[in-house]
Amino acid sequence: MKLKNILNYLFIAVLAMQLASCDNKEDVDPIFNQTPTERLNEQKKELNDLLESSEFGWKAVYFTDTTQLGGFTHLFKFKSGSVDMASDFDNDTAINKSEYGIELGSTVSLVFTTKNKIHLLSDSNNFPVASLRGKGYKGDFQFLYYGQDNGQIIFKTNRSFEELRFVKATAQDWTNLALNRAMIPNVVGASTRPLFRLLETNDGTKTSQFDFNFTAPSRFAIANSIETGSSVSYNMGIAYTPTGIIVSPAVKVGTQKLSEFTYDATTGNFNATGTAGVTASIKYSNKPLVLTDDYKILLEGKGNPPTGFAYIAANLATAPSNSLLFNTILNQVNAGLSSTQKLSRIQFTFNNPSFGSYIEYRFNGGKTTIYHNITVTEDPVNKTLILNHVSWENNLGAIIAEPAFLKDLDKQLLDTKGLYVKRELFKIAFSNTIYTFTSASSNFRFTTYAFQ
Structure with missing residues (x-):
């Protein structure tokens, strides 16, 4: 075959491939026509629209480090770069206004740019117990946006990369925030009740008991098994609610995980109920669970x-x-x-x-x-x-x-x-x-x- 003919055939083949590519142009994912900056800007708008979309704002129960600290409830109402914020960190549960921004980096992030209640968790000089001196409450004020899940906004903290979820708040969440603080004496233990506490679990067939000790400043509890030879323990951060507490990590009883405990004012117990007879209860004892020598x-x-x-x-x-x-x-x-x-x-x-x-x-x-x-x-x-x-x-x-x-x-x-x-x-x-x-x-x- 002559060289001229070979070149003609090659030209026709390349032209055919280009025409086929044009015919399938509509099937290409349009995202690949966007630059990374364009995609991030689109996410930025998406997040901002989402933050402003909830009528009563958002609620986040922020557990900064569940190996040594409890959870802190924060309420947010976003609008045009300003945020109304309230927290149960201390007795000041009033609404405070500050500013926020949505920043572009390797991903889109929500940043609380001026001081508000959430910054109390990131101040290294503000620590609850001596072991956290210089570390504070190990919190963050910048949160990386990772999309939505069943109406919740998914973030990861900038420092520790822990997941944090914003759920839609209700008008009652804002009204009842002070009730979280009112729950604290019940968790600490009323002076009229015994000093000794225990966590009791029932998996439907067996009851187990754990010595329970709570440290109020860090909102953290440790519960160790009293059974001879058992090394089972539950170390849990505690967050207050108007009706009880939330624990994280959840207490695993059998194959079930229980995280929401309701306060019983009559007994002073905090009770969680699963299915098929599974329960967990934080209760009082008139004497130590384990009598030592x-x-x-x-x-x-x-x-x-x-x-x-x-x-x-x-x-x-x-x-x-x-x-x-x-x-x-x-x-x-x-x-x-x-x-x-x-x-x-x-x-x-x-x-x-x-x-x-x-x-x-x-x-x-x-x-x-x-x-x-x-x-x-x-x-x-x-x-x-x-x-x-x-x-x-x-x-x-x-x-x-x-x-x-x-x-x-x-x-x-x-x-x-x-x-x-x-x-x-x-x-x-x-x-x-x-x-x-x-x-x-x-x-x-x-x-x-x-x-x-």
Whole structure:
């Protein structure tokens, strides 16, 4: 075949391919005719229209880090670059106005550009517990847009890439936001109820119990199994609602996940119900779920070494393990002193080879130390430590009458039913082991450093 003919055939073939391409032009996805910037601008408009579309705005329950923090409810109403915002972060649940923007980057993102309630979660100097010093509440104020799902707006946080969902708010959400705050005392535990809490689950065939401890500043709870040999635990962030709480991660009972707990004002319980008999409940107990032998090292006549345990006001006054009753009685003691004097230390000394066992009340402001000499026995069945009165002494060793201003405090320490003693796993400020002493007959509990 001549070269001229070959070139003609090739020309015809290329022309045919081009014509076929033109015929199928309408079948090509039009998105490929857009530049990346055009696509992002389209998403930007889509998000802004969506944010402004809800009559009563949007609600987000923002769990910043469910390994150590709870959730915070935020309400938003967007319009033309301004946002009305309210939050249950603190007692100020009023609406605050600020500005927002929708920014273009590798994706479209919602950014709260001027200060409002949500920025309280991203301030590294605003931290709930010592372990989060310099980290704050680990929150964000920029959220990457990832589309919609069943009427919800899907975002991922810019820093930690955690999913956050905006759901359409109702008028009642705005009205009832303050009720979230009213739920807090019920979660913390009323002073009229027992100090001990448990999480009880039922998978339809078996009931399991977990020791439950809640830390209010971080809105976080830890529940460990009390069953011998079991390592099952639930660590959960808690968010408040007008009728109860939401927990995240959800409590898994059998194959079901329970996250919404309703408050029962009669019992003080928080109850979640699944199907086929599956339930979970946070409830009260009149005594510790697990009775420890931690008190035994304090007993007299058992060959125990000298030991000391001290509540030091400067370091332990804000310990979350102190009960409201303890704090109330302590305030009453201080009110009975002069304006420059305060009770600075309550110290137990056990098995001192020279002086036996005694309680030491120390003060600042020039007031001298007062001693209460005691003997120590036990209730082996209920595993409590019982402190028995011997005498009162001043700092010179002279016998004195019981100081009236210490009467209520000392009565709790010498509870005839004894004290539960627990060696805690947490630390406060220093490396010293923490022990708590809890009355077996009242809501009195205080926190001490061990000196051994």
